[in-house]
Amino acid sequence: MSTEEDAAARGRAAWQIAETAAQLLAVDPAGLAGVRVCAAPGPARDAWFDEASALWPTDTPIRRSPVDAAEGRLIGGIDLGATLSEGRLVEQRGLLADADDGILVVRMADRMDRSAAAHIAAALDQRCVHVERSGISRVDPARFGLVLFDESAGPGEGPPELLLERVGLQVDLHSVSIRDIAPFASLREDIADARAILDGVTTAAGLAEDIAKAGLMLGVASLRSLGFVLRAARALAALGGRDEVGMTDAAAACQLVYGPRAAPPDPEAPPPEPPPPPSPSEANQQVADGSTREDVDMERLVEAVESALASGALDALRPERRSARSSGEGRSGAELPSSRQGRPRAARRGDPRRDGRLDLMGTLQAAAPWQKLRPRTGGAQVAIRADDFRVKRFKTPAASTVIFVVDASGSSAMHRMAEAKGAVELLLSDCYARRDCVALITFRGEGAEIAVAPTRSLVMARRRLTGLRGGGATPLAAGIVAASVLAKAEHARGRTPFLVFLSDGRGNIALDGARGADAAREDAVSAARRLRAEGYDALFFDISTRPSHRARALSAEMGAAYRPLPFADAGVVSRSVRRAMQDGA
Amino acid sequence: MAKSVSPPAFPFPAIVGQEELKTALLITSIDPSVGGVLALGDRGTGKSTAIRALAALLPKIDIVEDCPYGCAPDAPAELCNACSAPSRAGRKVRSAPAPVVDLPLGATEDRVVGSLDLERALAHGEKRFQPGLLARAHRGFLYIDEVNLLDDHLVDLLLDVAASGENLVEREGLSVRHPARFVLVGSGNPEEGELRPQLLDRFGLSVNVRTPTEVKERIEVVKRRDAFERDPEGFAKTWRRKENEVRRRIERAREALSEVTTPDPVLERIAALCIALGSDGLRGELTLLRASRAAAALDGAAEIGDRHVRRMASPALSHRLRKDPLDETDATVRVARAVDEVFSQAPVS
Numbered sequence: 053m054s055t056e057e058d059a060a061a062r063g064r065a066a067w068q069i070a071e072t073a074a075q076l077l078a079v080d081p082a083g084l085a086g087v088r089v090c091a092a093p094g095p096a097r098d099a100w101f102d103e104a105s106a107l108w109p110t111d112t113p114i115r116r117s118p119v120d121a122a123e124g125r126l127i128g129g130i131d132l133g134a135t136l137s138e139g140r141l142v143e144q145r146g147l148l149a150d151a152d153d154g155i156l157v158v159r160m161a162d163r164m165d166r167s168a169a170a171h172i173a174a175a176l177d178q179r180c181v182h183v184e185r186s187g188i189s190r191v192d193p194a195r196f197g198l199v200l201f202d203e204s205a206g207p208g209e210g211p212p213e214l215l216l217e218r219v220g221l222q223v224d225l226h227s228v229s230i231r232d233i234a235p236f237a238s239l240r241e242d243i244a245d246a247r248a249i250l251d252g253v254t255t256a257a258g259l260a261e262d263i264a265k266a267g268l269m270l271g272v273a274s275l276r277s278l279g280f281v282l283r284a285a286r287a288l289a290a291l292g293g294r295d296e297v298g299m300t301d302a303a304a305a306c307q308l309v310y311g312p313r314a315a316p317p318d319p320e321a322p323p324p325e326p327p328p329p330p331s332p333s334e335a336n337q338q339v340a341d342g343s344t345r346e347d348v349d350m351e352r353l354v355e356a357v358e359s360a361l362a363s364g365a366l367d368a369l370r371p372e373r374r375s376a377r378s379s380g381e382g383r384s385g386a387e388l389p390s391s392r393q394g395r396p397r398a399a400r401r402g403d404p405r406r407d408g409r410l411d412l413m414g415t416l417q418a419a420a421p422w423q424k425l426r427p428r429t430g431g432a433q434v435a436i437r438a439d440d441f442r443v444k445r446f447k448t449p450a451a452s453t454v455i456f457v458v459d460a461s462g463s464s465a466m467h468r469m470a471e472a473k474g475a476v477e478l479l480l481s482d483c484y485a486r487r488d489c490v491a492l493i494t495f496r497g498e499g500a501e502i503a504v505a506p507t508r509s510l511v512m513a514r515r516r517l518t519g520l521r522g523g524g525a526t527p528l529a530a531g532i533v534a535a536s537v538l539a540k541a542e543h544a545r546g547r548t549p550f551l552v553f554l555s556d557g558r559g560n561i562a563l564d565g566a567r568g569a570d571a572a573r574e575d576a577v578s579a580a581r582r583l584r585a586e587g588y589d590a591l592f593f594d595i596s597t598r599p600s601h602r603a604r605a606l607s608a609e610m611g612a613a614y615r616p617l618p619f620a621d622a623g624v625v626s627r628s629v630r631r632a633m634q635d636g637a
Numbered sequence: 638m639a640k641s642v643s644p645p646a647f648p649f650p651a652i653v654g655q656e657e658l659k660t661a662l663l664i665t666s667i668d669p670s671v672g673g674v675l676a677l678g679d680r681g682t683g684k685s686t687a688i689r690a691l692a693a694l695l696p697k698i699d700i701v702e703d704c705p706y707g708c709a710p711d712a713p714a715e716l717c718n719a720c721s722a723p724s725r726a727g728r729k730v731r732s733a734p735a736p737v738v739d740l741p742l743g744a745t746e747d748r749v750v751g752s753l754d755l756e757r758a759l760a761h762g763e764k765r766f767q768p769g770l771l772a773r774a775h776r777g778f779l780y781i782d783e784v785n786l787l788d789d790h791l792v793d794l795l796l797d798v799a800a801s802g803e804n805l806v807e808r809e810g811l812s813v814r815h816p817a818r819f820v821l822v823g824s825g826n827p828e829e830g831e832l833r834p835q836l837l838d839r840f841g842l843s844v845n846v847r848t849p850t851e852v853k854e855r856i857e858v859v860k861r862r863d864a865f866e867r868d869p870e871g872f873a874k875t876w877r878r879k880e881n882e883v884r885r886r887i888e889r890a891r892e893a894l895s896e897v898t899t900p901d902p903v904l905e906r907i908a909a910l911c912i913a914l915g916s917d918g919l920r921g922e923l924t925l926l927r928a929s930r931a932a933a934a935l936d937g938a939a940e941i942g943d944r945h946v947r948r949m950a951s952p953a954l955s956h957r958l959r960k961d962p963l964d965e966t967d968a969t970v971r972v973a974r975a976v977d978e979v980f981s982q983a984p985v986s
Contacts, residue, residue: 182741184748276681279859
């Protein structure tokens with residue numbers, strides 16, 4: 053088969069999957085909650101949406117949320133225009149409530165901010181919107197299916213994890229070309245028929261168990277996912293006119309739901325070890341025996357997902373660094389705290405002269421309902437009192453502390469020290485502007501020491517740096533431990549630690565001070581694992597003359613991004629640290 | 638003001654597993670002075686489901702009719718201004734559900750503390766206070782989902798009111814003071830952000846909620862959820878009897894609470910435990926004592942036994958341990974170890 057035919061086949065297959073997803077969403081929008089569609093804006097995506105919306109009942113409300121929808125627009129609040137003109141408080145429903153019994157479409161969902169995502173997630177959870185703001189207190193029903201258009205280009209980007217967790221289906225249209233687009237085979241009537249029998253569709257207890265086991269085998273721990281698979285399987289059966297879920301329904305549902313969430317299938321894939329399935333004892337033993345009939349079915353389900361994974365069709369849907377994390381799910385990629393902190397912030401009452409910038413819209417909204425009561429003075433159109441002032445609060449990105457952990461032993465040539473010093477100095481001037489701190493830990497001889505305590509002061513750090521010396525044995529484990537202690541301390545002080553290791557990954561002094569490569573390595577590895585459990589972001593520069601397997605393995609153990617850097621100079625180090633921090637943020 | 642009914646909550650007895658969280662919620666319902674519950678854990682484990690289920694369980698409370706704050710007629714020291722006025726004699730009393738108030742995402746300060754009633758002011762030119770969520774939560778529970786992401790200024794405000802039991806409003810020319818005693822219940826995913834230590838300490842009990850790994854349990858969770866979503870009212874109805882049973886257990890335990898005695902050895906054990914764990918301050922000791930007493934009352938026991946202390950040790954203390962950066966051990970494991978140690982020392986009297 054030529055590559056061209058190959059691509060065409062793949063495109064058609066992707067379109068097929070996308071059609072199935074659209075059908076399932078139409079059959080059970082509340083149960084499956086929504087679909088994430090990965091595609092650049094273009095004909096494939098438009099065609100999918102046209103076809104998909106043709107499946108929904110004719111009067112289905114479709115609401116589009118702009119990616120930067122203000123909080124008030126999403127959940128509702130005060131209608132400024134009407135309030136001003138009518139002189140009484142006029143409430144306005146939000147998009148989420150408007151989309152009740154319908155579909156909510158979010159374009160550029162990959163650019164959505166945490167606040168909007170949190171509101172949508174809360175509505176998906178509670179099936180209603182609860183508003184308590186600006187004198188308004190109400191609960192509106194909001195049962196909608198969510199369509200997330202994800203335009204992210206590479207892995208590691210994508211919509212906020214808390215939304216991905218809550219939508220059942222994910223499809224990728226990147227490989228679909230114009231030729232692959234075909235009208236959906238199903239009609240609105242087919243969907244209506246399926247809906248009519250959906251509630252009566254049953255799943256045999258044994259099959260449900262296999263589906264649950266398969267999820268654990270694939271490293272999908274979330275209970276929501278299990279719920280989605282079972283729902284999707286039932287919807288598939290209903291579409292086929294069956295009143296019981298069959299093996300093919302189950303396999304297809306597993307592919308659709310588990311596929312994008314599964315841990316990497318390749319056991320030889322480099323060190324970032326896949327998260328252990330949460331129930332290894334039970335699930336694994338039975339696989340090892342391979343005896344019972346159900347296990348055969350369960351394996352078929354797992355295989356169905358793994359073959360889909362191996363085909364690469366799901367690559368775009370899978371977050372890149374998910375497996376490098378301790379829990380295997382949850383943390384969205386390389387997310388740094390600045391984007392993490394973000395319970396929606398409402399405009400706050402305050403004095404703009406003291407508290408920050410005036411929030412003009414917020415202030416007008418606060419003043420609007422009062423206009424009838426307030427006497428106008430001096431020809432003012434709108435009477436605003438001090439109580440109305442609302443201020444904008446800007447998210448202060450949590451200050452970071454960059455902690456350098458530098459091998460200052462004899463094995464690591466002396467010039468490394470010079471590079472490290474140079475990089476620290478360069479970053480210092482950079483961090484000074486960003487209000488970040490820099491710290492330097494060195495390890496050599498008997499142990500590790502904090503050469504430069506976290507500081508923002510250029511002068512002090514420079515003075516300390518010039519006095520540093522190198523040489524001696526390599527207590528690598530002690531260095532890692534010292535780094536995690538300092539990182540934790542910084543974290544406790546409300547800063548975000550960012551660790552930068554410069555080492556060749558070889559130690560020869562164990563934690564207890566004993567010499568010996570084996571003990572030293574063991575200690576280093578366990579210290580690295582402990583560090584990873586903390587979940588701090590880290591960079592590991594391999595400074596050995598040739599990129600070494602050992603350094604790579606160690607950096608994986610600590611969950612650090614690995615950079616082989618045999619000819620590092622200060623500029624390269626500081627540039628890549630800066631880039632790594634920006635990527636995360 | 639638009640008032641609409643939110644969908645019924647998932648019934649408490651229908652929650653599969655999550656025993657620790659359920660116990661903690663029952664304990665704090667029996668004795669609110671235990672001081673609230675913090676549930677931390679993985680996504681999608683039903684933390685908020687369990688907490689929202691609490692409302693249907695709580696025994697009704699007597700309130701002064703027409704009092705916007707739901708004052709208790711039998712507690713003269715805690716009455717609001719209106720209820721403590723001389724004319725209060727002869728006020729009617731009615732029974733009402735104990736409040737469980739949700740602090741929704743994006744709630745603004747004016748709705749939390751209360752503000753001038755706009756409708757009244759506009760329609761009648763009358764200056765009247767419109768109570769906020771704090772007033773609504775008086776004598777009940779205030780639930781904050783994603784508590785670790787709560788805005789700092791709201792956290793400060795809540796801590797202040799929770800500590801004083803009183804809400805003081807000075808805004809829009811109003812000056813109002815009303816009682817606001819509530820139990821804080823919070824939930825969150827620790828991966829999303831660290832909880833401020835001041836807030837952590839305010840919760841009496843803390844539990845870690847994990848995703849169940851038993852296949853059968855997982856399926857049962859999903860099945861019940863499914864049944865509930867298909868027909869919330871019908872599902873709630875099938876569990877109503879069980880729900881009433883739990884409520885009666887709470888009522889019985891509340892009545893028995895003051896009768897439960899505390900043997901001296903138990904007090905010593907509790908103190909020894911807190912010393913062994915180096916938990917900060919007296920708060921831990923007091924909480925463990927109260928929680929153990931409530932646990933004994935829940936069991937129908939006449940006095941606090943070792944098993945009650947053992948059961949409540951982790952939820953009462955695990956969030957108060959000083960953090961040791963080199964110790965990777967889970968806090969609950971550390972508590973369990975200390976418990977074994979303390980209880981192995983002296984024979985039970």
